[in-house]
Amino acid sequence: MVQEQINILIKLQKIDTELYKLKGEKAGKPAEKESLKEKFDQLSQALKDREAEVKSVQLKRKEYEIDLESKEKEIKKYQTQLLKIKTNKEYLSLQKEIAGLKADNAVLEDSILELMEKVDKIKSEIAGQKERLSTEEKKVKQETEKIDREIKGIEEKISTLEKEKAELCPDIEKGLLAQYERILKVKGELALVAVIGESCGGCHRVLPPQVINEARMKDKIIICDFCSRLLYWPQ
Protein backbone atom coordinates (compact mmCIF):
# COMPACT_ATOMS: atom_id res chain seq x y z
CA MET A 1 0.00 0.00 0.00
CA VAL A 2 1.38 3.35 -1.06
CA GLN A 3 -0.26 5.16 1.85
CA GLU A 4 1.35 2.80 4.37
CA GLN A 5 4.72 3.34 2.76
CA ILE A 6 4.21 7.08 2.90
CA ASN A 7 3.19 6.90 6.55
CA ILE A 8 6.44 5.11 7.37
CA LEU A 9 8.40 7.61 5.27
CA ILE A 10 6.78 10.47 7.21
CA LYS A 11 7.97 8.86 10.45
CA LEU A 12 11.39 8.32 8.94
CA GLN A 13 11.58 11.91 7.80
CA LYS A 14 10.73 13.18 11.29
CA ILE A 15 13.76 11.26 12.50
CA ASP A 16 15.91 12.53 9.63
CA THR A 17 14.87 16.14 10.26
CA GLU A 18 15.87 15.76 13.89
CA LEU A 19 19.14 14.11 12.85
CA TYR A 20 19.83 16.94 10.40
CA LYS A 21 19.29 19.52 13.15
CA LEU A 22 21.45 17.63 15.66
CA LYS A 23 24.29 17.11 13.19
CA GLY A 24 24.23 20.83 12.38
CA GLU A 25 24.40 21.65 16.10
CA LYS A 26 27.30 19.26 16.57
CA ALA A 27 29.15 20.73 13.60
CA GLY A 28 28.96 24.20 15.17
CA LYS A 29 30.51 23.12 18.47
CA PRO A 30 34.21 23.12 17.52
CA ALA A 31 33.88 26.76 16.41
CA GLU A 32 32.38 27.64 19.81
CA LYS A 33 35.39 26.10 21.51
CA GLU A 34 37.74 27.83 19.09
CA SER A 35 36.26 31.24 19.78
CA LEU A 36 36.69 30.74 23.55
CA LYS A 37 40.31 29.83 22.97
CA GLU A 38 40.83 32.82 20.69
CA LYS A 39 39.57 35.24 23.33
CA PHE A 40 41.88 33.67 25.91
CA ASP A 41 44.84 33.80 23.52
CA GLN A 42 44.19 37.49 22.89
CA LEU A 43 44.29 38.28 26.62
CA SER A 44 47.37 36.14 27.01
CA GLN A 45 49.09 37.93 24.14
CA ALA A 46 48.17 41.34 25.60
CA LEU A 47 49.84 40.31 28.85
CA LYS A 48 52.98 39.16 27.04
CA ASP A 49 53.10 42.48 25.18
CA ARG A 50 52.86 44.39 28.46
CA GLU A 51 55.64 42.30 29.99
CA ALA A 52 57.85 42.96 26.97
CA GLU A 53 57.10 46.67 27.35
CA VAL A 54 58.26 46.65 30.99
CA LYS A 55 61.50 45.00 29.91
CA SER A 56 62.13 47.55 27.21
CA VAL A 57 61.39 50.48 29.57
CA GLN A 58 63.75 48.99 32.15
CA LEU A 59 66.47 48.63 29.52
CA LYS A 60 66.02 52.27 28.56
CA ARG A 61 66.28 53.25 32.23
CA LYS A 62 69.49 51.21 32.59
CA GLU A 63 70.90 53.00 29.55
CA TYR A 64 70.12 56.41 31.08
CA GLU A 65 71.66 55.36 34.39
CA ILE A 66 74.90 54.31 32.71
CA ASP A 67 74.95 57.61 30.83
CA LEU A 68 74.31 59.51 34.07
CA GLU A 69 77.07 57.65 35.87
CA SER A 70 79.63 58.30 33.16
CA LYS A 71 78.70 61.99 33.05
CA GLU A 72 79.09 62.21 36.84
CA LYS A 73 82.55 60.69 36.56
CA GLU A 74 83.38 63.27 33.94
CA ILE A 75 82.18 66.07 36.20
CA LYS A 76 84.42 64.77 39.01
CA LYS A 77 87.36 64.57 36.62
CA TYR A 78 86.81 68.17 35.51
CA GLN A 79 86.40 69.33 39.08
CA THR A 80 89.81 67.84 39.97
CA GLN A 81 91.30 69.49 36.90
CA LEU A 82 89.75 72.75 38.01
CA LEU A 83 92.06 72.82 41.03
CA LYS A 84 95.19 72.69 38.88
CA ILE A 85 94.14 75.29 36.33
CA LYS A 86 96.40 78.29 35.79
CA THR A 87 94.53 80.70 33.51
CA ASN A 88 91.17 82.30 33.96
CA LYS A 89 90.14 81.42 30.44
CA GLU A 90 90.76 77.71 30.96
CA TYR A 91 88.95 77.94 34.29
CA LEU A 92 85.85 79.46 32.70
CA SER A 93 85.82 77.00 29.84
CA LEU A 94 86.00 74.05 32.24
CA GLN A 95 83.29 75.59 34.42
CA LYS A 96 81.10 75.87 31.34
CA GLU A 97 81.77 72.21 30.48
CA ILE A 98 80.80 71.15 34.01
CA ALA A 99 77.61 73.24 33.92
CA GLY A 100 76.65 71.64 30.60
CA LEU A 101 77.15 68.13 32.01
CA LYS A 102 75.15 68.98 35.10
CA ALA A 103 72.26 70.25 32.96
CA ASP A 104 72.37 67.01 30.94
CA ASN A 105 72.27 65.00 34.14
CA ALA A 106 69.29 66.90 35.46
CA VAL A 107 67.40 65.94 32.30
CA LEU A 108 68.59 62.33 32.61
CA GLU A 109 67.47 62.15 36.24
CA ASP A 110 64.02 63.42 35.31
CA SER A 111 63.77 60.87 32.51
CA ILE A 112 64.86 58.06 34.83
CA LEU A 113 62.18 59.05 37.32
CA GLU A 114 59.58 59.15 34.58
CA LEU A 115 60.59 55.70 33.39
CA MET A 116 60.43 54.33 36.93
CA GLU A 117 56.89 55.68 37.29
CA LYS A 118 56.00 54.16 33.94
CA VAL A 119 57.30 50.74 35.04
CA ASP A 120 55.25 50.94 38.24
CA LYS A 121 52.14 51.84 36.27
CA ILE A 122 52.60 49.01 33.75
CA LYS A 123 53.36 46.54 36.54
CA SER A 124 50.10 47.36 38.29
CA GLU A 125 48.26 46.96 34.99
CA ILE A 126 49.99 43.60 34.50
CA ALA A 127 48.76 42.48 37.92
CA GLY A 128 45.20 43.28 36.80
CA GLN A 129 45.70 41.50 33.50
CA LYS A 130 47.03 38.40 35.25
CA GLU A 131 43.95 38.32 37.43
CA ARG A 132 41.65 38.65 34.42
CA LEU A 133 43.58 35.98 32.59
CA SER A 134 43.29 33.53 35.46
CA THR A 135 39.53 34.20 35.72
CA GLU A 136 39.22 33.75 31.97
CA GLU A 137 41.21 30.51 32.08
CA LYS A 138 38.76 29.04 34.59
CA LYS A 139 35.84 30.26 32.51
CA VAL A 140 37.27 28.78 29.30
CA LYS A 141 37.83 25.46 31.06
CA GLN A 142 34.25 25.38 32.38
CA GLU A 143 32.72 26.45 29.08
CA THR A 144 34.81 23.94 27.14
CA GLU A 145 33.72 21.16 29.46
CA LYS A 146 30.12 22.28 29.04
CA ILE A 147 30.46 22.20 25.25
CA ASP A 148 32.04 18.73 25.45
CA ARG A 149 29.09 17.55 27.54
CA GLU A 150 26.71 19.04 24.99
CA ILE A 151 28.53 17.25 22.16
CA LYS A 152 28.24 14.00 24.09
CA GLY A 153 24.52 14.60 24.63
CA ILE A 154 24.01 15.30 20.93
CA GLU A 155 25.94 12.16 19.98
CA GLU A 156 23.76 10.07 22.28
CA LYS A 157 20.60 11.51 20.74
CA ILE A 158 21.99 10.88 17.24
CA SER A 159 22.76 7.28 18.07
CA THR A 160 19.28 6.70 19.53
CA LEU A 161 17.64 8.23 16.45
CA GLU A 162 19.82 6.21 14.12
CA LYS A 163 18.70 3.04 15.86
CA GLU A 164 15.06 4.09 15.44
CA LYS A 165 15.76 4.83 11.80
CA ALA A 166 17.36 1.44 11.27
CA GLU A 167 14.25 -0.19 12.70
CA LEU A 168 11.96 1.65 10.28
CA CYS A 169 14.02 1.14 7.13
CA PRO A 170 13.25 -2.58 6.52
CA ASP A 171 9.54 -1.69 6.33
CA ILE A 172 10.08 0.59 3.33
CA GLU A 173 10.40 -0.75 -0.16
CA LYS A 174 14.07 -0.68 -1.18
CA GLY A 175 13.65 1.37 -4.34
CA LEU A 176 11.52 3.97 -2.59
CA LEU A 177 13.92 4.21 0.32
CA ALA A 178 16.85 4.72 -2.06
CA GLN A 179 14.89 7.40 -3.91
CA TYR A 180 14.05 9.14 -0.62
CA GLU A 181 17.68 8.99 0.57
CA ARG A 182 18.90 10.37 -2.76
CA ILE A 183 16.55 13.38 -2.61
CA LEU A 184 17.38 13.95 1.04
CA LYS A 185 21.08 14.00 0.25
CA VAL A 186 20.57 16.70 -2.40
CA LYS A 187 18.06 18.82 -0.45
CA GLY A 188 19.68 18.51 2.96
CA GLU A 189 16.27 18.12 4.59
CA LEU A 190 12.71 17.36 3.50
CA ALA A 191 12.62 14.78 0.70
CA LEU A 192 8.92 14.11 1.25
CA VAL A 193 6.40 16.96 1.32
CA ALA A 194 2.65 17.30 1.49
CA VAL A 195 0.55 18.90 -1.20
CA ILE A 196 -0.65 22.16 0.33
CA GLY A 197 -3.71 23.50 -1.42
CA GLU A 198 -2.63 23.26 -5.05
CA SER A 199 1.09 23.65 -4.38
CA CYS A 200 4.12 21.56 -3.54
CA GLY A 201 4.90 21.87 0.20
CA GLY A 202 8.62 21.89 -0.62
CA CYS A 203 9.11 24.41 -3.42
CA HIS A 204 5.65 26.04 -3.11
CA ARG A 205 5.04 26.05 -6.85
CA VAL A 206 1.55 25.38 -8.19
CA LEU A 207 1.23 21.74 -9.29
CA PRO A 208 -0.62 20.67 -12.46
CA PRO A 209 -4.18 19.40 -11.71
CA GLN A 210 -3.23 15.95 -12.93
CA VAL A 211 -0.45 15.67 -10.37
CA ILE A 212 -2.81 16.77 -7.63
CA ASN A 213 -5.35 14.17 -8.73
CA GLU A 214 -2.71 11.46 -8.74
CA ALA A 215 -1.54 12.43 -5.28
CA ARG A 216 -5.13 12.38 -4.05
CA MET A 217 -5.59 8.86 -5.43
CA LYS A 218 -2.78 7.63 -3.16
CA ASP A 219 -2.09 4.64 -5.37
CA LYS A 220 1.38 5.57 -6.53
CA ILE A 221 4.33 7.66 -5.46
CA ILE A 222 4.18 11.14 -7.03
CA ILE A 223 7.13 13.42 -7.61
CA CYS A 224 7.12 17.22 -7.88
CA ASP A 225 8.38 18.09 -11.38
CA PHE A 226 9.88 21.33 -10.11
CA CYS A 227 11.92 20.25 -7.07
CA SER A 228 11.92 16.43 -7.46
CA ARG A 229 10.61 15.85 -3.95
CA LEU A 230 8.22 13.05 -3.15
CA LEU A 231 4.66 14.32 -2.76
CA TYR A 232 1.85 12.99 -0.62
CA TRP A 233 -1.74 13.95 -0.06
CA PRO A 234 -2.19 15.21 3.51
CA GLN A 235 -4.53 13.17 5.76
Ligand SMILES: [Zn+2]
Ligand atom coordinates in the same frame (compact mmCIF):
# COMPACT_ATOMS: atom_id res chain seq x y z
ZN1 LIG B 1 8.27 20.95 -5.42
